[in-house]
Amino acid sequence: MPAALHPPQIRIPAAYLRGGTSKGVFFRLQDLPEACQVPGPARDALLLRVIGSPDPYGKQTDGMGGATSSTSKTVILAKSSRPGHDVDYLFGQVSIDQPFVDWSGNCGNLSAAVGPFAISNGLVEAQRIPRNGLCTVRIWQANIGKTIIAHVPITEGAVQETGDFELDGVTFPAAEVQLEFMDPAEEGEGGAMFPTGRLVDDLEVPGVGTFKATLINAGIPTIFVDAEAVGCTGTELQEAINGDAQALARFEAIRAHGALRMGLIQHLGEAATRQHTPKVAFVAPPKAYTASSGKPIAAGDVDLLVRALSMGKLHHAMMGTAAVAIGTAAAIPGTLVNLAAGGGARSAVRFGHPSGTLRVGAEAVQDGGEWKVTKAVMSRSVRVLMEGWVRVPGNSF
Missing domain, CATH: 3.10.310.10 (Diaminopimelate Epimerase; Chain A, domain 1)
Known part of the structure; x- marks a missing residue:
């Protein structure tokens, strides 16, 4: 078959982070292909291919996913235009064996990795980052329309990634990030905290x-x-x-x-x-x-x-x-x-x-x-596992 029929791979700046007991591929919105910078089929198709879904074998061998709900995740971040916030955070849960991305909720574990990624990738104003101490990152969780406050440790002007905070479910200790989920109840579609009006x-x-x-x-x-x-x-x-x-x-x-x-x-x-x-x-x-x-x-x-x-x-x-x-x-x-x-x-x-x-x-x-x-x-530990580019075939989306 002529080589022209096989499009080359494209590469997209990305990072692979562990947040809490989850792992996911993180992107800056501005780094995505233009067609994928807005919600829709192109974006979903790209993220499915990045993760390696849908995979009838259930392994995600040809992608970045780890074939579990905790490791079949994607995150898109952008500087926030919302007053009082630093970064807009959109989470996509990628189905392992079906061709869809579920945008209906947040990932609390990966929420812990949003602040560190945002600081390291220019999404938080430099004057808000201390030389040493805690950087407070104000996150707008776009899936559910809620504010999350992350307290990220900074050492010599850079995100501290190593530490001695231990989290059950994670083998090695790492830096601790404390999260405050502000006004966590009454999410959009579901209405009130108790949608039926009853506790039981x-x-x-x-x-x-x-x-x-x-x-x-x-x-x-x-x-x-x-x-x-x-x-x-x-x-x-x-x-x-x-x-x-x-x-x-x-x-x-x-x-x-x-x-x-x-x-x-x-x-x-x-x-x-x-x-x-x-x-x-x-x-x-x-x-x-x-x-x-x-x-x-x-x-x-x-x-x-x-x-x-x-x-x-x-x-x-x-x-x-x-x-x-x-x-x-x-x-x-x-x-x-x-x-x-x-x-x-x-x-x-x-x-x-x-x-x-x-x-x-x-x-x-x-x-x-x-x-x-x-x-x-609550507190979670966070660590950057890899950063650079993720590659996908050019006709993936």
Whole structure:
């Protein structure tokens, strides 16, 4: 076949960063091909090819993806034109085996990497970066229309990437970035923090059962159910759920019917192409278990246990946005999360997940009979893994 029929590869400036327990390919908006600088099919096609999707083998061998929900992610950043913000942050969750990018929510883990990337790539004004200390980066999360404040350590005018902050689910220590998710509730489509107006609902799932559920919009739309009600203990590791096709089907049915009840979709068929949101998680009171690393977790180490599913599979640790939902729901007496933690008022919670434990704080107040959360706070570690150019065939988009 003539060589002219095989277009050359193009290269696009990019970086590969780990934020929390996720990894993703980061771009500056201005560096994308012109057709991909606006939302649409060209942008989606490019990101799918960068990550290596759709891949019927489920491996993403011919792309940057790692064949898990935590590693099939893309981020586009630009200087913010929004008052009081430094950078606009757009997150794309790339499907592994289907040809679509889900733009319906944020990635809380990769949120931690946004500030460091923005500082290092000229998206934060130089006068706002201290010689040493913490640089406060004001982030506009464009998917959900929320503000995130990142506190990024700076050493000798550059982002500090190494450190001794340890995060369960990540093998090596690195620099700590503290995140404040401002006013994390009441996300766009879902309306109020509790879209049904109740802290606990009876969620009927035909063919599966009726479950008590807390349906909440905070950090990311999330459906919480009791572990025991869905035949679980709350101590499960990944394989216990991901190796059970029937369990995965049950959780997907719960997720789809919960999405419908929350007003996030208009009919059940939409759930198949909206994999990123809502999340579904199950909670249980504290119990001892052994984390996936072999680390023993004692019942006294945690306030409750939480296991969450992302993109149809049990997550190996905890999604950052789901951690915001956990902290928010734990702060509000009467939710299933709060009850699993022992009930009562609390401003922070430490929960057990498959890889270990995580602490998240939230400030909740009752105003006129309705609960409001001003912010949720947690720390993640961040590291740049690689930077340069990502290459894709020129006819990819």
